[in-house]
Amino acid sequence: RLVTRRLTNREFNRSLLHLVGATSSRRDFTAEENIPADAVDPTGFSNDARTNPLTKTHLEAFKQAATAALREFAPFVEQPRSPLRYFYHGEHCYTSRATQDHVFDFVKNVPHPMTEAEFRARREIEGLTGNSFLNRPMNKAVFGPALFPFKPGELKNFDNDLLLANAVAFPASQMYSRGTFDFRLRVRGKADADGMLPLLRVKVGCFDVFANHFHTLAEVRLSTAEQVLVFSGNVRDFPYLDNIPPERTFRDGNVPKLTTFSTNDWYDCMAGFFIVLVENAGRHDEGLPLEPGQHRYALGNIHIGSYDEIYERARAKTLPNYYMKDSELVEVFRKNQEALAGRAPAIEIDWAELTLDDVPAESAVFVASPHRGPTDAYAAEVIGRFVDAAFRGFATADDRRTFTDLYAALRKEGLAFEPAVHEALAAVLVSPKHLFLDDFAQPATARSHALLLAARLSFWLWGEPPDEPLLAAGADGTLLDPAVLRAAAARLLADPRAGRFVDRFIDEAWHLDRFDQVPIDKGRYPFYDEELEAEIKEQFRRTVHAALGLDGPADVRSLIDADHLWLTPRLAKLMRAEAYAGTGEFVNVKLPETSPLGGVLTQPRIMKMNSNGADSHPVRRGTWVLERILFDPPPPPPKVTPLEEQGIIRAASLRERIAEHARSSGSCIACHRRIDPFGLAFENFDAAGGWRDAVPAGDGQQPVTIASTLADGTVIASLEDLKRYILERRLDAFTRGFVEGVVQYAAGRRLDLADERSVELAQRAFIDAGYDFRTLVQAVAASASFTGQPE
Numbered sequence: 001r002l003v004t005r006r007l008t009n010r011e012f013n014r015s016l017l018h019l020v021g022a023t024s025s026r027r028d029f030t031a032e033e034n035i036p037a038d039a040v041d042p043t044g045f046s047n048d049a050r051t052n053p054l055t056k057t058h059l060e061a062f063k064q065a066a067t068a069a070l071r072e073f074a075p076f077v078e079q080p081r082s083p084l085r086y087f088y089h090g091e092h093c094y095t096s097r098a099t100q101d102h103v104f105d106f107v108k109n110v111p112h113p114m115t116e117a118e119f120r121a122r123r124e125i126e127g128l129t130g131n132s133f134l135n136r137p138m139n140k141a142v143f144g145p146a147l148f149p150f151k152p153g154e155l156k157n158f159d160n161d162l163l164l165a166n167a168v169a170f171p172a173s174q175m176y177s178r179g180t181f182d183f184r185l186r187v188r189g190k191a192d193a194d195g196m197l198p199l200l201r202v203k204v205g206c207f208d209v210f211a212n213h214f215h216t217l218a219e220v221r222l223s224t225a226e227q228v229l230v231f232s233g234n235v236r237d238f239p240y241l242d243n244i245p246p247e248r249t250f251r252d253g254n255v256p257k258l259t260t261f262s263t264n265d266w267y268d269c270m271a272g273f274f275i276v277l278v279e280n281a282g283r284h285d286e287g288l289p290l291e292p293g294q295h296r297y298a299l300g301n302i303h304i305g306s307y308d309e310i311y312e313r314a315r316a317k318t319l320p321n322y323y324m325k326d327s328e329l330v331e332v333f334r335k336n337q338e339a340l341a342g343r344a345p346a347i348e349i350d351w352a353e354l355t356l357d358d359v360p361a362e363s364a365v366f367v368a369s370p371h372r373g374p375t376d377a378y379a380a381e382v383i384g385r386f387v388d389a390a391f392r393g394f395a396t397a398d399d400r401r402t403f404t405d406l407y408a409a410l411r412k413e414g415l416a417f418e419p420a421v422h423e424a425l426a427a428v429l430v431s432p433k434h435l436f437l438d439d440f441a442q443p444a445t446a447r448s449h450a451l452l453l454a455a456r457l458s459f460w461l462w463g464e465p466p467d468e469p470l471l472a473a474g475a476d477g478t479l480l481d482p483a484v485l486r487a488a489a490a491r492l493l494a495d496p497r498a499g500r501f502v503d504r505f506i507d508e509a510w511h512l513d514r515f516d517q518v519p520i521d522k523g524r525y526p527f528y529d530e531e532l533e534a535e536i537k538e539q540f541r542r543t544v545h546a547a548l549g550l551d552g553p554a555d556v557r558s559l560i561d562a563d564h565l566w567l568t569p570r571l572a573k574l575m576r577a578e579a580y581a582g583t584g585e586f587v588n589v590k591l592p593e594t595s596p597l598g599g600v601l602t603q604p605r606i607m608k609m610n611s612n613g614a615d616s617h618p619v620r621r622g623t624w625v626l627e628r629i630l631f632d633p634p635p636p637p638p639k640v641t642p643l644e645e646q647g648i649i650r651a652a653s654l655r656e657r658i659a660e661h662a663r664s665s666g667s668c669i670a671c672h673r674r675i676d677p678f679g680l681a682f683e684n685f686d687a688a689g690g691w692r693d694a695v696p697a698g699d700g701q702q703p704v705t706i707a708s709t710l711a712d713g714t715v716i717a718s719l720e721d722l723k724r725y726i727l728e729r730r731l732d733a734f735t736r737g738f739v740e741g742v743v744q745y746a747a748g749r750r751l752d753l754a755d756e757r758s759v760e761l762a763q764r765a766f767i768d769a770g771y772d773f774r775t776l777v778q779a780v781a782a783s784a785s786f787t788g789q790p791e
Contacts, residue, residue: 604689
């Protein structure tokens with residue numbers, strides 16, 4: 001059976017970006033407008049029709065999000081400006097045309113505007129000369145380490161402040177409020193003493209006095225060979241803070257009328273600048289002569305001191321103009337070059353170029369047309385096309401007329417052309433034919449059912465509206481053919497956008513949100529930081545994508561155990577995987593036959609989220625295995641006072657305390673006999689997911705003991721025994737639960753007895769195909785639970 005459901009917040013945002021022509025954007029307008037989060041049923045998913053109704057609060061917030069996206073990405077442009085280019089080389093910055101603020105006063109030399117031909121010629125003749133940005137002191141803030149003004153409060157709490165101990169800033173002096181950008185640079189890496197090459201990270205954002213908002217655009221592991229890298233994006237993905245007065249920024253094309261710009265005037269002028277940061281993201285854990293509290297990054301051979309030291313100097317105003325003096329900067333460079341030469345991966349940049357484009361006249365909303373202009377005829381054309389796209393094949397002439405009439409009424413009330421069109425389009429986006437997945441034809445026809453299937457399939461596997469081929473298959477009815485539907489599902493799953501479905505499905509099926517909810521104990525794990533956490537998530541993502549066939553033929557059973565593991569140097573060190581032999585990048589390492597590390601069960605993401613942040617938590621880990629892997633959840637724990645709080649349990653080790661607790665109550669022992677063996681099997685992993693051979697016991701340590709007996713009498717003496725037990729004795733349970741989850745996610749509702757045949761047929765196809773996830777998706781796409789048609 002089919003149910004009507006509204007788009008989730010994620011789906012609405014993706015549809016919104018799709019319709020305004022910003023498909024590559026990472027903006028989340030539903031989050032920015034504080035739309036209430038989608039509820040996730042404990043036994044279901046966020047797209048469950050029953051748990052996510054449409055409230056008045058939702059409707060108002062969706063309207064605000066739609067209006068904001070239209071203003072950001074779909075302006076009406078009559079006279080677009082030419083691109084603005086910056087070319088950075090040495091201490092010089094060349095511009096393609098004059099700017100009112102003269103590229104602030106940070107750049108020592110701003111020659112006359114350059115033509116496009118001059119840009120190309122200069123880019124060709126400049127070569128790597130050894131005098132790169134990152135290997136010598138450059139001109140103050142633009143090219144070298146510097147301390148920009150920072151937010152009030154403890155500096156070490158702010159990761160985004162431009163404390164450029166490990167980065168180079170490339171600023172744009174005139175901020176386009178709309179448009180795209182391209183950033184090019186010629187670069188090469190220099191390995192450290194261990195042969196590790198640097199990781200170049202590009203961040204983009206806007207800088208102002210009170211906050212710097214930067215987001216990572218890309219990361220590239222460099223080679224020793226020269227290469228030209230190109231990074232692109234949309235300026236509107238990196239908005240200004242809302243609390244900055246527009247007249248003090250470059251928002252909407254406004255440029256402060258500045259003839260000079262002194263760094264002493266920061267607090268009188270909050271003008272924001274668009275900046276590209278190039279970071280050396282190489283991590284230097286050991287062997288560096290840095291004092292406690294110093295910035296833990298180094299950029300090649302650069303280090304500019306501790307947070308506390310620089311913060312105190314800035315507060316005492318001993319940093320002239322909030323910057324280190326050139327002589328100080330040179331001395332810092334000299335000392336650190338001597339101390340770190342050859343011991344840290346370095347980056348050499350010869351030149352960089354930043355191009356800012358204004359919005360083109362034609363866009364996904366304001367399309368090319370003979371009628372183009374601020375006229376009613378053009379508005380009717382724009383609105384009609386938008387209605388057709390937003391309603392996914394269910395638009396009628398009455399629909400087009402309704403929203404065109406709304407535009408006309410707004411114009412009569414005195415609203416200008418662009419805001420009147422935007423208001424009409426925002427109304428389109430919060431109307432039922434866009435917000436809901438349903439068959440809106442009256443009466444329903446085979447064609448309307450096929451159109452609904454196209455939308456349901458696309459939002460299931462891509463999280464966004466169907467593309468033209470899929471809509472065409474719905475419009476002509478061919479999608480009702482099971483073979484065509486299977487082929488369409490296979491095509492969508494082969495597209496990179498299917499990664500969103502896999503990530504969301506696994507995240508919600510396995511409740512991975514708990515990973516971010518467990519704070520790590522920094523006292524016990526001082527090495528744990530955001531970068532390691534990002535690598536942990538990426539390791540998990542790569543493993544899941546490979547196991548589910550996004551990279552080619554695969555076997556879902558490799559989620560439980562595998563002979564390969566994605567590793568970086570830090571992950572290899574954390575998990576004590578000695579087979580890593582890369583130069584710093586992720587490598588899919590072949591594990592020794594006796595290694596217990598294959599699959600996802602032992603990965604740090606699972607281990608940390610099922611800990612308390614300070615130590616392992618066998619009960620959480622065992623419960624998670626029973627609930628999410630074996631689909632055999634234990635009953636809820638009784639409401640009793642923990643014996644530790646009663647002062648009864650005095651055992652030294654965690655294992656002994658759990659055993660003493662289980663024996664103390666008849667209401668506890670039965671469940672703990674089921675749970676504890678599954679959790680104790682992971683005792684070799686601490687709260688951060690690191691391998692250990694001993695566990696805390698009283699004031700000391702004692703060797704890890706895994707051996708335990710399952711409720712059915714099976715002895716588990718190692719992780720290999722546990723994985724073997726799951727794959728040989730409980731594989732049917734794992735398979736059944738996994739298939740039911742896929743069917744439920746696709747259907748957007750809880751399953752019932754009527755879905756039994758769909759699940760059985762899909763499970764049979766899945767097993768017959770060697771546990772190939774792609775085959776499972778095709779089988780579910782053709783199932784009665786998804787199509788509403790008999791199989």
